[in-house]
Amino acid sequence: MHKFLIGLMWLFAALLVADAARAERIKEIATIAGVRNNQIVGYGIVVGLDGTGDQTTQTPFTVQSMINMLSRMGVNLPPGQTLQLKNVAAVMVTAELPPFARVGQPLDVTVSSIGNAKSLRGGTLILTPLKGADGQVYAMAQGNVVVVGAGATGGGAKATVNHLAAGRIINGATVEREVPLSLAQGDSIQFELKRSDFGTAQRVVEAIERAMGPGVATAIDGRQIQVRLPAQPEARVAFLGRIENLEVTPVELPAKVIVNARTGSVVMNRAVTIEECAVAHGNLSVSVTPQTNVSQPAPLSAGQTVATTNTGIEIKQEERQLVQLKAGANLADVVKALNAVGANPQDLIAILQAMKQSGSLRAELEVI
Structure with a gap:
């Protein structure tokens, strides 16, 4: 009796721990209305590139931006003068303005090439205003672009590690206007x-x-x-x-199966169950193989050499056993049974759709 009471206490303790493990804080499942991030964006110029900038003949807006910037700095080019720039790239600068952001607070920004620059590695972003959806300037960005990657070309060969046309500037922007909240x-x-x-x-x-x-x-x-x-x-x-x-402790999610028809990915939550059903799956493949032969006439005969084609047709059908799925099976049983049928992700989509139509799949099927 004493051992029984101890075991019962351990059972209740395990249930309490399991329930606490499913509990979430309100901040993780809900947000305060109106307290949110705001996206800001700006158009800028990155300079100081090592010959990996925009090709100015194909990106005239880069040249126009440089001419406008130089004119604001008091540098006037002669009329008709064209610039051949290799160390400059036009970029879009994006950032998120957090709620309750104050003037002077630093922000991280992302710098992305919009031309045909090969790499932004080693470049410096020139002072760029970042605007919100209302057209007001909320931050100013400037700094050295950090690109996590490397690339090299030579002898017609090219090697690239990671993406070189975008980078980050940590604390690269400063808040200049606050969002009233x-x-x-x-x-x-x-x-x-x-x-x-x-x-x-x-x-x-x-x-x-x-x-x-x-x-x-x-x-x-x-x-x-x-x-x-x-x-x-x-x-x-x-x-x-x-x-x-x-x-x-949130209410358990409804049973749902998400199918990505483009990639063949299938994701099911643990609430997915099935009614008793039987599934059979097999692939029928037909291969037609043409084979070209050369017909050579006998020596000193009047015949001519001709090419003949022989076509071979082969039909293969994979034999699969009928797999019975028991009612009330959980996610692990469903996956194990469908793997036993030998279904790949694309086949699994067809099987799940057929199970849904037959009423055997106790879940909502969503194709994205």
Whole structure:
């Protein structure tokens, strides 16, 4: 009896650990409405390349950009003067402006060639304004481009390691304008679930009310949860910090099978099960092989040498046994059984579609 009680206690402990392992913090399954990143972009020029820049005859915008930049610096070219540039490349500069970013905060930027430059390695980005969707300048970028890769050419041969037409500048931009965002406006705020689910929304409400008191949270729909904020603005940051770190066990995902028809990839979650069914799979291949022979006449005869064609036809059919799949099988059983049939990813797509049509596949089948 004593051993039985000890074993029962270990069982309950294991169940509690398993349940805690599935729990996630609210910050991992939901975001605060309006608190998000903003994309900013700009057009710039990278200089200092070792002869790997744009070919100016094919990218006239690179030459035009250099002429405009030089004119702003007080350098005026003679009329009709053409530039033959090899160390300059036109690029697009992109970055993400995080929420609550302040003036002077550094940002990482990505620099990508838009011309036919061979490599941006060793180049320097000239001061580039980065604009948002509203056309306002939110940051300025400049610095040395870091390209993780290498390339070499010679004797008609070419070798490239990684991608050379794009690079990064760590802390390469400085925030010049802030996006207005305040938590002190209004008496409530909304959390938005990353995946819409009414059950998960209700569990989030219950977790918030257990920690913060009844009536604090209300589920508006399957994605939005409205949370009442404290009246004191200085207490709202700590209040939201506590809520974001509350643990919630999301409702288990629905059974789903994702099929990528272009690559043949098939991904199934653990909730996928099947009804009892039988699957047989075999490949029929027909090969036609023409063989050319030369017909040579006998010596001193009046005949002529001609070419004749003999065609060989061969039909092969792989013999596969009928595999029976038991009802209620889990993901491991499904994969093991389909592998026993000898199905490759493309064949697996056809088998899953047929199982769905027959009603044997207890999951949603989505083809992307």
